Amino acid sequence: MMSESIILYKLIILYMLNKVDFPLNNAQISDFILEKEYTTYFTIQQAISEMIDSDLIRAETIRNSSYYHLTQEGENTLNFFGNKISDAIIEDIHEYFKNNKFQLRNEGSILADYYKTTNQDFAVRCQVKEKDSNLIDLTLTVPTKEQAEAICNNWNEESQNIYAYIMKQLMHN
Incomplete structure (x- = not known):
């Protein structure tokens, strides 16, 4: 059975x-x-x-x-x-x-992770995916693990605002 x-x-x-x-x-x-x-x-x-x-x-x-x-x-x-x-x-x-x-x-589509770089900084990769493509794929480097964790934790809430802000800034004439 x-x-x-x-x-x-x-x-x-x-x-x-x-x-x-x-x-x-x-x-x-x-x-x-x-x-x-x-x-x-x-x-x-x-x-x-x-x-x-x-x-x-x-x-x-x-x-x-x-x-x-x-x-x-x-x-x-x-x-x-x-x-x-x-x-x-x-x-x-x-x-x-x-x-x-x-x-x-x-x-499943708003993702953030971090890893230690060879310079001993932390790289934070923030993504928003739709189906199999990335709407945004942003990597930031910060000096501490605490900052990296804070960015990961806040990305879920702030990703839409950040994406909208970047698009607005880059698209205006």
């Missing part, structure tokens, strides 16, 4: 990733599955790990969060076996996305 169940959880995750045009992070996937009480957190992590190993999904790590993308292999698997997901589960997924889409999109 366990192997049959884990296959279903994998298909649910593949289906979720296929329904959005941005990556989902571990918390977003887990929240849905745990909220519906389909399985445990550890089973979800096992399913995700196995899918990465078998190249059904691709992981990208940004500031201690893993974001998952559907691979071509994952899409093929979903096309083959997607009919094993019940209509009730599909309805639950659609409802979850309808209620959370804006929040999910923002979490």
Whole structure:
């Protein structure tokens, strides 16, 4: 029974990733599955790990969060076996996305991370993505880790204003 169940959880995750045009992070996937009480957190992590190993999904790590993308292999698997997901589960997924889409999109498309440079400064990379393209990709260098963390933490709230300001400044005649 366990192997049959884990296959279903994998298909649910593949289906979720296929329904959005941005990556989902571990918390977003887990929240849905745990909220519906389909399985445990550890089973979800096992399913995700196995899918990465078998190249059904691709992981990208940004500031201690893993974001998952559907691979071509994952899409093929979903096309083959997607009919094993019940209509009730599909309805639950659609409802979850309808209620959370804006929040999910923002979490997946407004990104900030930092790293130590060879000069011992900190480079902070701030991005706003739409589908597969960058609307803005800005790298700032600051002297301290605290400043780098502050920029990362504020980027989520301020990115729209900063983008609008830059566009206005650069577009005026």
